[in-house]
Amino acid sequence: MRKPPDLPDAVRKFVEFNKFDPRGVQETDLKIPKQMVFLGECYITYYSSDKWDKKIHYYKHEHEAGVKLCVPTGTGETVTVPSWIRETHSLVLLGKSEMFDYEDENGRRQRKISSGDLYSVPSGRALLAIVSRSKIAALLWGGNLTVSAHGIEF
Secondary structure, three states, X not given: OOOOOOHHHHHHHHHHHHXXXXXXXXXXXXXXXXXXXXXXXXXXXXXXXXXXXXXXXXXXXXXXXXXXXXXOOOOOOEEEOOHHXXXXXXXXXXXXXXXXXXXXXXXXXXXXXXXXXXXXXXXXOEEEEEEOOOEEEEEEEOOOOEEEOOEEEO
């Protein structure tokens, strides 16, 4: 079996983010839809992770403008997911997805993710909340969103 071309980048991102050897990098055949429903601009991501010291900590990261929060189904405006996200073959486990705060035309709202894992694409420029190991619950990208040694940055 051939290794995905982005697997080395995913391994590097995992080590950069977590500060320990990879255990949460995986090849994926997850089908990321070409179109998703845009909920609004995300301004806070909440998640838990055992990064750095292998103890669970809860994090709240605020984003600057331009970070899109999208879901696979629902009503509302649809947006095209960039090909660089859809063509991902490897994902980097960041922790457990808890919740996203976002703003739509009706004001500020929250989107809870029950029992979801939070992943990054190898570049660190998009986040995926995945439930049941194979179902996308939410996708975030845009603005200055990135994953680095400091965590999820904006």
